Amino acid sequence: PKSWTIQRSQSKSQTERFAHAFDGNLQWETGSDKIWRNVATVGVNGRLSGTNRSWSATGKAHSAINVFSGKVTEALRDSNLVLAPTYLTESVAWNLYVMDQLSLFENRMILSAGVAWAGESLDRDYGPTGIRKDTIKNIDKILASKSGGPVPTLGALFQVLPAVAVYGSYATSYSLAAGDAEDRNGKSGEFDPSTGVNLEGGAKFDLDRSSATISVFHVSQKDVLVQSAATELNVKGNRYYTQSDDEGRESFGVELEVSVNPLRGWNASLAGAWIDAQVKSSMDAVANGSPVDKTPEWSATLHSRYAFADGPLEGVGASATVNWQTERWMSTKSAAAPDPIVMPWTTKVDLGLFYQITPELEIAANVENVFDEIVVESGTTGSSLVMGSPRNLTLRMGYVF
Secondary structure (H helix, E strand, O other): OOOOOEEEOOOEEEEEEEEEEEEEEEEEEEEEEEOOOEEEEEEEEEEEEEEEEEEEEEEOOOEEEOOOOOOOOOOOOOOOOOEEOEEEEEEEEEEEEEEEEEEEOOEEEEEEEEEEEEEEEEEEHHHHHOHHHHHOOOHHHHOOOEEEEEEEEEEEEEEOOOOOOEEEEEEEEEEEOOOOOEOOOOEEEEOOOOEEEEEEEEEEEEEEEEEEEEEEEEEEEEEEOEOOOOOOEOOOOOOOOOOOOOEEEEEEEEEEEEEEEOOHHHHHEEOOOOOOOEOOOOOOOOOOOOOOOOOOEEEEEEEEHHHOOOOOOEEEEEEEEEEEEEEEEEEOOOOOOOOOEEEEEEEEEEEEEEOOOOOOOEEEOOOOOOOOEEEEEEEOOOOOEEEEEOOEEEEEEEOOO
């Protein structure tokens, strides 16, 4: 402690996963566009996923390193790890939903409503490990089937003028808690789903050569699981989770999107957002009021595309995209981790060149991340960062039959 020195260990793992998705829906329409029209939808979707084989091993801690100076007490060494089998998993997740959309006054007013219900079933195979499943504590609660809902959604859009429309929406969501998450008493399967509410309102403008949309939104998440500090352990000696009603995350923001067509064949658009997202927690004074992870306060995207419509360069075109965002925290600040990694602001530029040789044949070249900007997509520690693409060139040829 306070030596800025940590031990390192070698670990290896190998996992073979599988995933199958299914999606189906039934939709029918009634009414007439001139008076009223109704579109109703009933659907189901889901996935079957898990592991076919899984092995892992971790060596003993050694080779202490100072995280600031980089000095080590001894060199890293190969632990000659022998992978041991771990249990296999299988999960089935499903979602049932019903949606309805009603159009009135020659589509000047559109009302929509929907409701969904989802669930998940889990299973584990301890056969490869030689461990009997019935000897695992809380296995019934860990593998208990979970469901949550109903999840309602509402929306309305009204065309005030031929070029102006206003809209509003209300949506809810939930996330099922992991079955093996332990509470202070070491029990699993005791947590409720985390729930969310999204409110949004805005206006849409559609002129001859331009359009714009401005929206204001408020998003809140409640019953979010909060992990204890590294030194706070439950009766089993493990870090545990707590859950508090009406606490989690809350954000307020404004989005603006503008699209223009200054000339024939030229389209340009700008989309930007400001988001104030904070953590709400009475159980963690460090986390309370801190920014939400992976959420930049400011972000914007500028895109421009031009193609010659006639003349000797007919079919030739170019595009440019600039993505910009301010700094963001890669994990939530908390008493357990009061100093998370902060990623600096980034500006990424992509360029493209294309040639529509015939209506069926097109060739294109795209350069992503022209200035080779270092972009971190996700990650919570220096050893688990997922980096964005470096500068790369893609050549493509497409033919439509």
